Amino acid sequence: MLNETYRGMLNHKSVIRETFMYGKQHAAEIGYENVFDYSLGNPSVPCPPQFTLAMQNLLDTEEPVDLHGYCPSQGDPGFRTAVAKHLAKTFALPYQQKHIFPTTGAAGAIAHAIRAVTQPGDEVLTFAPYFPEYGPYVEGTGAHLKVVPPQAPAFQPNLDAFEQMLTEKVTCVLINTPNNPTGVVYSAETLTRLAELLAEKSRAYGHTIFLVSDEPYRDIAFDGKAVPYPAAFYPHTLTCFSFSKSLSLPGERLGYVAVRPGCEGEDILVDMMAQISRFTGHNCPPSIIQRAVSRCLNVTSDLSVYETNMNLLYDKLKALGFEVERPGGTFYIFPKALEEDANAFCMRARQYDLLLVPSDTFGVKGYVRLAYCIDTEKVERSLPALEKLAASYRR
Amino acid sequence: MLNETYRGMLNHKSVIRETFMYGKQHAAEIGYENVFDYSLGNPSVPCPPQFTLAMQNLLDTEEPVDLHGYCPSQGDPGFRTAVAKHLAKTFALPYQQKHIFPTTGAAGAIAHAIRAVTQPGDEVLTFAPYFPEYGPYVEGTGAHLKVVPPQAPAFQPNLDAFEQMLTEKVTCVLINTPNNPTGVVYSAETLTRLAELLAEKSRAYGHTIFLVSDEPYRDIAFDGKAVPYPAAFYPHTLTCFSFSKSLSLPGERLGYVAVRPGCEGEDILVDMMAQISRFTGHNCPPSIIQRAVSRCLNVTSDLSVYETNMNLLYDKLKALGFEVERPGGTFYIFPKALEEDANAFCMRARQYDLLLVPSDTFGVKGYVRLAYCIDTEKVERSLPALEKLAASYRR
Incomplete structure (x- = not known):
């Protein structure tokens, strides 16, 4: 018999995907260049040339039996060592090979990290607004995702509500900074207080509460500011990373879990x-990709286009009177809709060929997400459409 | 708290891996060339040059944003169509794109196929001897693996015992042909009778019993004979394939589930x-690997070395008086040990620098597996060691 759970899910449509599909259809009618599609978080810049060169060099020089052979189940030792060295240098924490577990992207990283530090039935807390795939990632482990309500307009985690919800059932907390969908970077002050609460409650309950930190946007930071690194604030942290955005390789599925040195179980968590x-x-991520990326840890794609786009959109949204927090990173911005119902607002935006995603899918009402990983020229051409949309609410 | 299930597994040592690690250590003492390591099923021949050329061509000519971009969650459409066409042509069944789900190797394929066609608590039957990873693959879905006892010496599935065990709780049957560890190819007669039993019991119980067929060794067939294709015998078949062996790409993690046309749920199983x-x-397998392999579906590595090795070993084992079934494919052979305790036999074999795997790990007592994916020259040099081992039992 077909599995009822997964069969039932076929009827649940993703609003992000539905918006994207509408955009494709609409593009067929009025031309791709005329649809301002802010729906999907797909990198729009190419990978750095170093990655292509590394791949070509591996194919040209390595013995195929070695290059394409099985990895150990803990991943390619060279990749693990290279990542550990890179993190140690960047964050001044003594990461070693034993702390690094390569995964198929951040999705694989989060699914593994949470399975490792929870028992079925445990509660995992996250902060709204949050990436909706956290639902299946957590539920798939047998733990349950509980969502701490949001704190508008700055969208730093709501630590008062968090403290109330941090009961004995909670064994893991899942955060995302820089944040999808808001673009907000969690501040050092936030992370300090978060770590204090985790330490205090871990002591009170007699068990370690782990922090799983999802950081695929870590390298997309604006205004020349560094993104505070959560693992630097709390020892029991499993950092989940993906090269999808930093190196623009989303289809090649490479990421990792980095177990913070000093974390409970640091010697066995990767095993x-x-x-x-x-x-x-799940299996190991592909061998050749691990080996190529281990040669590219000190470079990124040219990520500056995202900051250019952010500034254009932020300035225009502010000028039009939108309530909006200035993103510190990512390629998302999260303004408040001009009416209470974000879905209705997004439907009206479509009349101006603007494709936005209503915030309900992120666990918050009344906002919209714009993913500005598109050409700057298109962002510029979309600004009059934003003007018209805003004007339609002033009539 | 660290998850108790996975933590507990760290104490369960794999006998295959332990044997391999012993071999590495022993090689450091007496030289790699002097250890006859038949423990691991790792391909020993390179990928075909067409794969390397396809990779190089993609890197040279494709736009990186397209080449390394996200796949749809059902996988790369070009790869899916190419696989469907290849299967349709090879097996004269009307496979289409909608039937093909790309996975990270056969492990991902089996895990997905079984999740799709079982509910938690269902029983999945397999036939001893069987690949020990079937345990975690099946238990991870929430279903339970039940093992039909073996049928020596030919090691075709024991269909009388199977019929008894095929109760109403069984919703899925998992088979593996050509078989790891025996090298036996399930005969057309076996598959015909298996299909009859599945159809009969499906009718009796009022639910479809699905067949999941694991076929990573399909292209390694001996004596010029074709391997009977299980999906041709039974419509409700999900075929699991991996390119690890056919193209010698085990580290690049590419396989697929092929839903047989006419299978219950054929329109929704991939979704x-x-x-x-x-x-x-799990995610999609890597984009560039899907695209490169879709250009190599009509080629394989030079797999002839495995048949050469098999003949050398089979002839020697028979000459030495071993009870052994002649393999029809794979790179495994499964002789009966010369004493009741296969573990003791393998320990004695180590005295002659022969590394064999005892059959207990495959759900059968008293046999050993030899994985002859090693250089023919080494197989030849190992034959005197086999002679000495056999002679030691005649003293």
Whole structure:
């Protein structure tokens, strides 16, 4: 018999995907260049040339049996060592090979990290607004996702509500900075207080509460500011990273879990995640990609276009009177809709060929997400459409 | 708190891996060339040059944003169509794009296929001897693996015992042909009778019993004989394939599930498997590998070395009086040990620098597996060691 759970999910349509599909259809009618599609978070800049060169060099020089052979179940040792060195240098924490578990993107990283530090039935807390895939990632482990309500307009985590919800059932907290969908970077002050609460409650309950930090946008930071690194604030942190955005390689599925040195279980967590892979059919990420990326850890794609686009949109939205927080990173911005119902607002935006995503899908009402990983020229041409949309609410 | 299940697994040592690690250590003492390591099923021949050329060509000519971009959650459409055409031509069944779900190797394929066609608590039957990773693959879905006892010496599935065990709780049957560890190819007669039993019991119980067929060794067939294709015998078949062996790409993690045309749920099973991926952090396999392999579906590595090795070993084992079934494919052979305790036999074999795997790990007692994916020259040099081992039992 077909599995009822997964079969039932086929009827739940993703609003992001529905918007994207509408955009494709609309583009066929009025031309691709005339649809201002802010729906999907797909990198729009190419990978750095170093990655292509590394791939070509590996194919030209390595023995195929070695290059394409099985990895150990903990991943390619060279990649793990290179990542550990890179993190140690960047964040001044003594990461070693044993702390690094390569995964198929951040999705694989989060799924493994949470399975490793929870028992079925445990609660995992996250902060609204949040990436909706956290739902399946967490529920798939047997733990339950509970969402701390949002704190507008700055969208730093709501730590008062968090403290109330941080009961004995909670064994793991999942954060995302820089944040999808808001673009907000969690401040050092936020992370300090968050770490204090985690330490205090861990002591009170007699068990370690782990922090899983999802950071695929870490390298997309604006205004020349560094993004505070959560693992630097709290020792029991599993950092989840993906090269999808930093190196513009989303289709090649490479990421990692980095177990913070000093974390409870630091000597066995990677071995445990290798065991978890056997149960999910996850496997190691591809060998050649691990080896090529290990040569590119000190470079990124040219990510400056995202800051250019952010400034254009932020300035225009502010000028039009939108309530909006200035993003500190990512390629998202999260203004308040001009009417209470974000879905209705997004439907009206379509009349101006603007494709936005209503915030309901991120666990917040009344906002919209714009993913500005598109050409700057198109962002510029979209500004009059934003003007018209705003004007339609002043009539 | 660290997850107790996965933590507990760290104490369960894999006998295959332990044997391999012993071999590495022993090689450091007496020289790699002097250890006859038959423990690991790692391809020993390079990928075909067409794969390397396809990779180089993609890197040279494609726009990186397209080449390395996100796949749809059902996988790369070009790869799916190419696989469907290849299967349709090879097996004269009307496979279409909608039937193909790309996965990270056969492990991902089996994990997805079984999740899709079972509910938690269902029973999945497989036949001893069987690949031990079937345990975690099946248990990870929430279903339970039950093992039909073996049928020596030919090691065709024991269909009388199977019929007894095929109760109403069984919703899925998992088979593996050509078989790891025996090298036996399931005969057309076996598959005909298996299909009859599945159809009969499906009718009796009022639910379809699905067949999941694991076929990573399909292209390694001996004596010029074709391997009977299970999906041709039974419509409700999900075929799991990996390019690890056919193209010698085990580290690049590419495989697929092929839903047989006419299978129950054929229009939705791939969409369901895309949903399943969200819960396990599996994701699509890497984009560039899907695109390169779709250009190599009509070629394989030079797999003839495995047949050469098989003949050398089979002839020697028979000459030495071993009870052994002649393999029809794979790179495994499965002789009966010369004493009741296969573990003791393998320990004695180590005295002659022969590394064999005892059959207990495959759900059968008293046999050993030899993985002869090593250089022919080494197989030849190992034959005197086999002679000495056999002679030691005649003293």
